[in-house]
Amino acid sequence: MADSSQEKPAEEKVEENAVSPPQPPPPPAKEMKTIVLTGFGGLKMVKVQKKPEVTPTEGEVLIRVKACGLNFLDLMVRQGVMDNPPKTPVVMGFECSGEVEGLGENTAGFNVGDRVIGFVNFCAWAELVAVPAHLVFKMPDNMSFQDGAALPMNYLAAYIMLFDIGGLRKGQSVFVHSTGGGVGHAVTQLCKTLENVTLFGTASYHKHEALKGTVNHLFDHVVDYSQEIRKVSPEGVDIFLDSVCGEDANKGIALLRPMGKYILYGSSSVVTGETKSFFSFAKSWWQVDKISPIKLFDENKVIAGFQLRQLLFKQGQHEYIRSIMDKLFMFYNQGKIRPMIDSAWAFEDVGEAMQKLHDRKNIGKVILDPSLQPKPKAAAPPETVRTDSISEDQAKEKEQGTGE
Amino acid sequence: MADSSQEKPAEEKVEENAVSPPQPPPPPAKEMKTIVLTGFGGLKMVKVQKKPEVTPTEGEVLIRVKACGLNFLDLMVRQGVMDNPPKTPVVMGFECSGEVEGLGENTAGFNVGDRVIGFVNFCAWAELVAVPAHLVFKMPDNMSFQDGAALPMNYLAAYIMLFDIGGLRKGQSVFVHSTGGGVGHAVTQLCKTLENVTLFGTASYHKHEALKGTVNHLFDHVVDYSQEIRKVSPEGVDIFLDSVCGEDANKGIALLRPMGKYILYGSSSVVTGETKSFFSFAKSWWQVDKISPIKLFDENKVIAGFQLRQLLFKQGQHEYIRSIMDKLFMFYNQGKIRPMIDSAWAFEDVGEAMQKLHDRKNIGKVILDPSLQPKPKAAAPPETVRTDSISEDQAKEKEQGTGE
Structure with a gap:
């Protein structure tokens, strides 16, 4: 290695x-x-x-x-x-x-x-x-x-989740956190490779102007997106991509339409401050309800976990990964995706x-x-400056941890 | 209605x-x-x-x-x-x-x-x-x-599970119970519409001769198929279709390869005798482990439940069902499927x-x-005759309940 x-x-x-x-x-x-x-x-x-x-x-x-x-x-x-x-x-x-x-x-x-x-x-x-x-x-x-x-990582993850696990088809709907972030942005572009896909997403309010037009229904992280999605689409969504975990896992699974697919691909809610917080770590994991396959049978639902790092480095599916990279390069050459x-x-x-x-x-x-x-450095040690300059809003946003 | x-x-x-x-x-x-x-x-x-x-x-x-x-x-x-x-x-x-x-x-x-x-x-x-x-x-x-x-029901269920939930690709492997039964047989034929799919399946021993050539690795219901599959494919299977539930659910999920998909579509293990057995019913459900999405994330796995009856009659996805029926009719006309x-x-x-x-x-x-x-009837009341004529083997097979 x-x-x-x-x-x-x-x-x-x-x-x-x-x-x-x-x-x-x-x-x-x-x-x-x-x-x-x-x-x-x-x-x-x-x-x-x-x-x-x-x-x-x-x-x-x-x-x-x-x-x-x-x-x-x-x-x-x-x-x-x-x-x-x-x-x-x-x-x-x-x-x-x-x-x-x-x-x-x-x-x-x-x-x-x-x-x-x-x-x-x-x-x-x-x-x-x-x-x-x-x-x-x-x-x-x-x-x-x-x-x-x-x-590479963002689009590979987005492609596999939308198409190979999610089986996205034209006319369906997708939810993704943090559309201003790497995977979120890849998801918005890949959804547009199919006709008539409705995208629901979150982003910090200050990014909404920049993301205008890329997402059909864009919510701030502080908004209760479940309620907002239900207003537009009472049945919920076909694919729910969750990079936050914790309470959002349960919300996402509840929001699925029949035949809907919930995919957990990250757990950014464990990252709350600059250093590890055992409390946020434990909370994020304990909050997630375990699910019986029988419940999924009753409701026609799919739940999945996807960890690109495992797939790339531990699970040896090299031909498969190469086939997806080829598709991404094709989309790039066609101008359909652009980081x-x-x-x-x-x-x-x-x-x-x-x-x-x-x-x-x-x-x-x-x-x-x-x-x-490197940029010329200021006199004060950077960490101190940064910690001091975090506003209350930012601290709140961090608490929510959306993994952009 | x-x-x-x-x-x-x-x-x-x-x-x-x-x-x-x-x-x-x-x-x-x-x-x-x-x-x-x-x-x-x-x-x-x-x-x-x-x-x-x-x-x-x-x-x-x-x-x-x-x-x-x-x-x-x-x-x-x-x-x-x-x-x-x-x-x-x-x-x-x-x-x-x-x-x-x-x-x-x-x-x-x-x-x-x-x-x-x-x-x-x-x-x-x-x-x-x-x-x-x-x-x-x-x-x-x-x-x-x-x-x-x-x-209709068997091939529709098989198609949706293999292709829309399972995302079956050439070169992958599939397990299905009861390849002599309705869905099982549909699965064997639909797998052959792709190149190089390896099919593992079970069937009662007396059917093996008739099913020769349709399944790559055919096991009797009494055999520990997990162990047999591991011998051929140590990594497991890509898609595990479970119509039995109970203990088989846990076995199936454990048998998944990375990115593998477990799909529960029936619970035939609840049917043990001619009438309802509360014991078998309860056992089948209690045996199934609940699963955290976080475990699926760690292992890159998908678990799904699929109930065709819900989809057909309760969940209103009529256009979707029509699109699959069209595909099945196309396969039928091409001679690729034949009940x-x-x-x-x-x-x-x-x-x-x-x-x-x-x-x-x-x-x-x-x-x-x-x-x-109707056939000409024998003198004895049919139920009595049937109950008496069940051999020990049959009783055992029933206990395993494979839903053929």
């Missing part, structure tokens, strides 16, 4: 060559910039560090990273509120775009210089990353590196980028770009 | 005409043969009775019935172990084929003499039935009336037909045909 090769010290390479005739000592290892999670917690646990450059091992493609995607999942990793948290220190990041700079054995089909997208289970936020070839995808020629870093980029940040400004996502201030994808120069 | 019109006494018609000038008294109402459930219980609660002929009201198509489908659901109705049992006495039956003999107002698109299939919430087992036009479908020209009565008919019975022999289904002795669909003459 890229994880271990990334950490491989230069000395090991000498040992591997021990059977060869004596060699001159290797030149000092070249270094690359990475974003490291040094331990679980607040923003200060995330540090830019130099590490020895990685080299690709068998089956791996070495990517010179041009842009990385920042996801709500990364905030959960930082707080340690995810399933199977990694051992720290660890280089963060799950997705990137860039150019192929080297190839391990058995990576047929790729050439140095190819413009690619890569998924990797940590280590994407670095100047170089070694990615297993089955998780590397050649980008369409007209796709920018920023789009290449914005598209919305909120902003791009230097590695050094990752804390500020994370805070923007945390505060739901982004509209579209937040990108990290290793070639960018 | 057809239910009430079926029972409408002739006197009511006179009252409706009360405002018109005095009329000569109506001729004595013509009568039709029906199969009536007189109360919940054993075979003797089912009786052939004459009733006044029905007439179609607004939006109804009057069908001269040529063949009726007998389903495991009808056994559950007889025992009263279904959801929302009807009031007795009631004419039984949910599906039939026949010729249009009359039309109410607002039934555009149908003509007298059309060969049609009808779904109706009770009252299908009669010489005449009035069916709401949205549940009447013109049969392909080359379809026999027997096929027309064998196809397997086990046997056809006179109305008077409905008890024997039910017992055959109960004993899982049928291979394919059991049909009732109002034009058939």
